[in-house]
Amino acid sequence: MSDHNAIERESGATFMPRFDEKGLLTAIAVDSANGEILMLAHMNADALAKTRETGLATFWSRSRGALWCKGETSGHFLKVTEIRVDCDQDALVLIVTPQGPACHTGARSCFYRRLTDAGLEPV
Amino acid sequence: MSDHNAIERESGATFMPRFDEKGLLTAIAVDSANGEILMLAHMNADALAKTRETGLATFWSRSRGALWCKGETSGHFLKVTEIRVDCDQDALVLIVTPQGPACHTGARSCFYRRLTDAGLEPV
Numbered sequence: 001m002s003d004h005n006a007i008e009r010e011s012g013a014t015f016m017p018r019f020d021e022k023g024l025l026t027a028i029a030v031d032s033a034n035g036e037i038l039m040l041a042h043m044n045a046d047a048l049a050k051t052r053e054t055g056l057a058t059f060w061s062r063s064r065g066a067l068w069c070k071g072e073t074s075g076h077f078l079k080v081t082e083i084r085v086d087c088d089q090d091a092l093v094l095i096v097t098p099q100g101p102a103c104h105t106g107a108r109s110c111f112y113r114r115l116t117d118a119g120l121e122p123v
Numbered sequence: 124m125s126d127h128n129a130i131e132r133e134s135g136a137t138f139m140p141r142f143d144e145k146g147l148l149t150a151i152a153v154d155s156a157n158g159e160i161l162m163l164a165h166m167n168a169d170a171l172a173k174t175r176e177t178g179l180a181t182f183w184s185r186s187r188g189a190l191w192c193k194g195e196t197s198g199h200f201l202k203v204t205e206i207r208v209d210c211d212q213d214a215l216v217l218i219v220t221p222q223g224p225a226c227h228t229g230a231r232s233c234f235y236r237r238l239t240d241a242g243l244e245p246v
Contacts, residue, residue: 010228013242026163028151035158040149040214052238085243086233087226091163093234103210105133110209111216115175119136120208 010087018090019045022062027092029057029070029102031109032081038102039110041070043092055080057094076100133210141213142168145185150215152180152193152225154232155204161225162233164193166215178203180217199223 009016017025024042031038041059043051047067050058054069057078061068071077078096085092103110113120132139140148147165154161164182166174170190173181177192180201184191194200201219208215226233236243 015242037216083238084234085236085238087228093160105210111207113208115206115208119138
């Protein structure tokens with residue numbers, strides 16, 4: 001990447017997503033109501049396009065190798081109200097209104113445990 | 124991974140970090156004062172051990188191929204007060220007290236732009 005591109009990517013107004021070698025960005029979903037981090041997943045270009053088109057968070061499932069509209073089976077969609085981009089444009093924050101628990105375990109957030117010296121405990 | 128391991132990993136009290144094929148976890152740093160997402164980076168086992176030992180967020184720099192204690196050159200350390208783990212234990216949330224701007228650009232957070240149909244604009 002040229003210096004010019006690096007500067008434009010960091011400080012410019014042009015969206016220049018930097019997909020990794022697998023064609024993925026990292027996306028963090030946060031609850032618009034309280035800023036709580038709900039989940040982390042990945043997006044390829046199709047998932048991002050679908051998310052922008054439909055307003056529903058859509059990811060690339062690395063385990064299934066398929067596009068995955070979060071909530072397509074559970075009904076627990078994440079309605080996207082805003083997308084933020086980080087300095088080097090390889091990560092996104094999705095500000096969302098969750099239509100149910102974001103975690104497949106039924107938890108509101110996937111981050112329901114904290115790490116202690118003794119192991120994990122509920123938050 | 125056996126089903127037993129999958130269940131233990133998701134609902135148990137045992138920390139069983141699931142490093143990717145490059146030996147990395149994804150870590151999101153959030154400000155303890157207001158829950159704002161500050162930055163996203165990666166940790167290998169050494170970075171995680173160092174973070175737990177020192178209380179200062181330490182990552183694996185993929186571009187430099189080296190351990191990187193955030194703030195080691197700028198003085199803008201991230202003091203870690205809590206580490207949360209997600210359901211499948213491949214992502215961490217670091218709740219931190221930042222000692223200065225988290226972004227190398229000088230911004231408080233790396234996520235200082237939103238995506239619009241016209242491109243990027245300041246948050």
